[in-house]
Amino acid sequence: MIADAQTAGRGRRGHTWFSPAGSGLYVSVVLAPRRARVDADRSVRLLTLTAGVAIAEGIQAATELCADLKWPNDLQFGGRKVGGILAEAGGSSAALVVVGYGINIGRDACPPALGDRATSLEQQAGRPIDRLHVLAETLTALAARYADLIDARYDAILDAWRSRAPAALGARVSWTTNGGPMTGTTEGIDADGALLVQTRDGVERIVAGELRWEG
Secondary structure, eight states: OEESOOSSOBOGGGOBOOOOTTTEEEEEEEEOGGGOSSOHHHHHHTHHHHHHHHHHHHHHHHHSOOOEEETTTEEEETTEEEEEEEEEEOSSSTTOEEEEEEEEOSTTSSOGGGTTTBOOHHHHHTSOOOHHHHHHHHHHHHHHHHHHHHTTOHHHHHHHHHHTOGGGEEEEEEEEETTEEEEEEEEEEOTTSOEEEEETTEEEEEOSSOOEEEO
8 A cells, every 4th residue: 555645644652653745655565474484483573674674775776875774663864764664463364464664755754843853865865756766666675575584584684684774783772671771782683683782781682662762
């Protein structure tokens, strides 16, 4: 499904997504990661990272812009968000997952009040960007990376993600647990896509929850 605008766009944990008409790309695709030939559970766990790699590759193919990935589901330029991904179980079978992604394309895609936190492809390129070209390239890249997922080429996906995610190493993060606040420094991701964070008590494995990235 492809939308020209969204009236109630959202991201992870109920966050809103500003989606004005004609300025962004809003796409939902139904995938079946449990069809993977080896370790279907791992395929499910890596789906969001796989989509992130694909969308970044599609953006680069369409615009020559190289977006960074920030765990677990953001695309950025210089720390400012240009796109996001949301994967949710859908349909009558838990085997189906709806992967939605949104990309800010036009200069009006993000309000001025978010200028320090959000950007668009046209702002980064300094020229008009063809939304249909971005759509075609992102769907092509998603199909290729989904094939990697189904064929259990997990290392190829993880290596591609790591190459585009500078904040996954050496960034300061904080989060809250039942035991109180935690802080640490990112140490990459593991084989299942979990974020590894070095704390004073050892390495923590983060699989979900709200992280605050410092700096």
